[in-house]
Amino acid sequence: MTVDTPTRIPADNARASERDSAAEAVRRAVADTSKHEVPAAGDAATLPAPHEPLCAPVTVINSSDPEFNAAVADLEHTLIGLFARVRTTIRERAELLRPGLQPGAYKALGTIISHGSLQAGELAELLGSDRSTTSRLIRQLVEHDLIVRTPDVHDGRVINLSATDAAIAGIQELREAGRSRLYENMRDWETEDIARLSHMLRELTGLV
Template identity: 40%
Template sequence: MDNTDRVAAGSAATLPAAPEPASDAAISDVEEQFTRLFNQVGTAMRDRAERIHPDLQPGGYKLLTTIVRSGPIHAGALAAMLYTDKSVISRQVKLLEDMGFIERKTDPTDRRASFIAATPEAIEKVDEVRAADQATLYRGLRRWGEEDVRRLAELLARLNEVTR
């Protein structure tokens, strides 16, 4: 064995072993947990919408929370942000407007266009619902160890990169 072979052999020994690929059974277990999680999220969205207004549907809640989070926004930008058709946005905006949760404001740079903005009442209600849900999440995750919570955040970040 010459010097180059020794260096190569020594370098290989210090590299960490590649992880074994995940088995289909393990991936299936993850898929099952996501199915359960998505079902819970769907139920929670209905509950949150109802806490805002008894006639508010989950899709309207999602739209409203996006408007509250983003601030005044054009309908086209909202459609792009939510990966949906502008006609869906128009229908939901009309419903939210009728409930008194959003208002249209003229765009000062283009008087033909308008921004969609949440009303103060909507912002207050969304913030209340969000705060209650956040408190529940924090209460639950505080029962875990710090390392587990950080590991969950790390794994979710990795998953977000994979699913882009």
């Protein structure tokens, strides 16, 4: 019985065959690209269309009443000043509570105190910040001994954040001092005016 043995191809012939195949592939690629016409410079009709804008231009709608427009513009300017003052107050209180404490950490601490106990994800959602920013604020509060992290009683994998007694006392003292100044500065206001202002601010909050 005769068994056919496969014919061995010399290594040099195999490499030559591979080179020929590669060269043929290059020739095909060049031939394919030559089938597509390249638009001539300055030929706008053949150039690709520009991308559409992501959104339409913003149009400012004004009332036909110039006094109304001026009043709204003045309100906007006043609110900008008010928000700036609030940010300054938060920064000052954070520094008084713990030197070097960031305003964001102070705000996070106040949020934790208001809710009693929060998880990191819940705190991030309430602050409107991402997880990395919230983690940095939590770390700073822990370093200043303002909050503690404790495992949840129902699920040990869950960590709850709660304020320390010193943090609660410090925040309460700062808030009472600020409230006392507000009471003193508004002593000459009519009670009805204060109630009306509070009501209008709540309505404005739903509009902005």
